[in-house]
Each structure stands twice: as structure tokens, then as C-alpha cells.
């Protein structure tokens with residue numbers, strides 16, 4: 336009897352050890368980034384990798400590939416969709432080509448400020464849009480941030496909308512941006528981000544538009560003379576994962592990933608807050624002419640015909656719901 340009991344307790348102890356011990360199975364996931372490590376995305380995906388490893392007891396590791404080493408943003412999204420890349424952090428630029436519903440967020444002058452944008456994306460409007468991804472084989476883990484975009488070029492100082500006329504500007508492969516920028520009189524030239532520095536350097540395009548965080552990370556100060564703080568559009572970002580990979584995770588691991596993603600987004604936004612305070616000084620020191628005071632109402636007025644078209648396309652009520660979100 337005594338023997339049986341102790342044999343049983345040994346068996347129980349062994350079983351307990353087996354289920355408590357971290358499983359040895361380990362998987363490394365590949366994450367693609369179009370911009371460099373020293374950036375508002377780089378800090379986010381570094382935090383993501385660290386937190387995922389910690390919160391899954393090392394069963395999942397994330398290997399980050401920076402600076403477009405695995406391709407540009409559209410290729411990364413395609414890779415995530417196909418499963419050849421596990422994760423990406425990307426701007427919303429090419430996203431409407433995959434999930435058209437998100438295009439509403441790319442409308443110029445939609446968000447008043449960072450607080451408005453962040454609260455909208457974290458709230459029901461943003462969260463509802465994330466549910467549009469799984470049917471495209473993509474799990475959208477969270478909205479992140481790229482930032483308010485500003486115009487840079489090599490031709491002239493832009494003080495008013497008329498100064499934009501005839502400028503050949505690289506744009507993202509984003510239909511909403513391209514439609515609006517045409518209204519400014521810009522000649523939009525869609526191009527993958529990984530090609531922009533060279534295009535600016537060689538004069539293939541006169542300018543481009545991006546948030547201060549990107550302008551700094553990509554060192555555009557070396558190839559651009561003028562910047563105007565137009566803040567003409569807010570640029571969201573996303574952390575995306577291959578859906579089959581996501582579905583394979585246990586409920587506990589899904590929670591671990593979600594918590595890690597939250598930390599990553601915090602780091603992403605904190606770095607942008609920091610860049611917003613720091614980068615204008617850096618650009619001036621680098622010799623750029625910075626137009627800081629901009630009458631945004633003039634730029635908005637120029638876009639009026641496009642706003643009417645967007646109202647028809649997306650539903651004016653849907654646009655107003657975002658504009659007025661508190």
C-alpha cells in the first residue's frame with residue numbers, strides 16, 4: 336500500500352514537472368521592416384521581439400530584418416499574406432490595395448492632432464477596421480503610428496498651396512494620397528520607400544512627403560533642401576502577422592503576443608513624441624530651409640473638390656464620425 340502510494344506520488348510529481356517545464360519546441364519568426372533600426376518602427380519591433388521572447392518563456396523568438404532587407408512594404412505585406420514572412424510593421428500606404436476599407440484613414444486633414452489619431456485608432460473605429468484583415472489571411476495585431484506627413488523638395492520653399500504646382504513628388508502607393516496630391520497640382524510618382532533616397536539624390540523626383548521620424552531615420556537631410564510642416568495627412572502604421580501562424584498560437588501565447596504588441600506600440604509612439612521635439616532642429620542644423628508656420632486652412636481649401644469626392648466614396652457620415660471622434 337505504502338509502495339503503491341509512493342509510486343503514485345512519484346508519477347504525479349513527474350507529470351507535474353512535465354507540464355510545468357517550458358516546452359523545448361522553439362520557433363523563430365521573421366519580421367520585415369522597410370526602414371532602419373534607429374527609427375520609430377525599429378524601437379517598436381525591438382521591444383516586440385524582447386517582450387514576445389520573455390512572455391513566451393523563449394518558445395517564440397522574433398528576428399527583425401531592417402531597412403528593406405526582405406523587401407519594401409508592399410512586398411512585406413504580400414509575404415505576410417503568403418506566409419513567407421511572419422510579421423511586418425508597415426505604414427498604411429500600400430494597405431488599401433489589400434484591405435480597401437482602411438483607405439478612409441488616409442484622407443488628408445482627417446485628424447486634428449496625435450491625440451485625436453491615437454484615440455480613434457485605439458477606439459471602436461480603429462478596432463473595427465482591424466477585423467477586416469483576417470479574411471485576407473492577415474492578422475492585424477494593432478495600429479501603430481508613422482506620423483503626420485510633411486512636404487520636402489529640392490526646388491523651392493513651399494509657403495502656400497500654389498508653390499506645390501508642378502512639383503514631381505514621390506508618393507506612397509496609396510490611391511487616396513495620389514488623388515489628393517493631384518488636386519494640389521503635384522505630379523505624384525508612386526514608388527517603394529526603399530527607392531526614395533536614390534530617387535531624390537538623382538533628381539528622378541523633386542521631393543517626397545513623410546513624417547519627421549522617417550525624414551530623420553532615412554537621412555533625407557542629405558538629399559533635400561526645403562521642408563514645409565504641412566502636416567497634410569496622418570499616416571497610421573500597423574503590426575501584421577500571417578494569419579495561419581497566429582491561429583496556431585495557444586490562447587496563452589496569443590495573450591503574450593498581444594501584451595508584447597501593446598508595449599511595442601507604446602515605444603513607437605514615445606519615439607515619435609521625441610522625434611517631433613528633436614528633428615526640426617536636426618534638419619536646420621543640417622542646412623535645410625524649414626517653413627514652420629503654415630496656414631493649413633489654405634491647403635485644406637485647395638483640397639475641397641477632393642473632399643467632396645471622398646465624401647461620396649467613403650460616405651460623408653463615416654468621415655465625419657472620425658473627424659468628430661472625441
Ligand code: EAX
Pocket residue numbers: 369370408425426428481507527528544545546549570
Ligand atoms: O513606413 O513609404 C513611406 O513613405 C512610409 O512612410 C515609410 O516607409 C514608413
